[in-house]
Amino acid sequence: MHVDTNADDLTPGSEYVEVAVxxxxxxxxxxxxxxxxxxxxxxxxxxTLAELVDRSPAAVSQHLAKLRWGKIVRVRQEGNKAFYRLTDEHAMRLVVEAIRQAEHAVDETPGHHA
Incomplete structure (x- = not known):
């Protein structure tokens, strides 16, 4: 597997470590x-997000505000409606890998290895 890396960004002394936290x-x-x-x-x-995640629209809006602050999502206004999307693929990749790691913690043979 090829990982696109900048060697300076992936050292223990990287300026991005605290931001990654x-x-x-x-x-x-x-x-x-x-x-x-x-x-x-x-x-x-x-x-729609509120329905998909089974939370109130107000609660989802609060979470989206935090994700916007972290530049994980972007918002587009259309009249009085707000539409959200991921800023890029990185957060999705982190979440997918975390879910895959969780499968290892729960299942002896994770579904993604079958």
Whole structure:
């Protein structure tokens, strides 16, 4: 597997380590993980996201505000409706890998190895 890396960014002394910790903190919430997963197929409205993650629109809006602050999602306004999408593929890749790691913790033979 080829990993696109910049050697300077992946050293223990990287200036990005503390920022990476903040990214993990943002993603360390089940509702936010569910929101990222719900956005994997594209843009969604707050109400649609609320239905998909089984939370109130107000709660989802609060989580989306945090994800926006962390530049994980972007918003597009259309009239009085807000539509959210992932900023790039990186948060999705982190979430997918975390889910795969969770499968290893729960299942003797994870489904992604079958």
């Amino acid at each position: 903040e990214v993990f903190r943002l993603l360390a919430d089940a509702t936010r993980i569910r929101i990222v997963l719900a956005l994997r197929d594209g843009e969604q409205s707050v109400n």
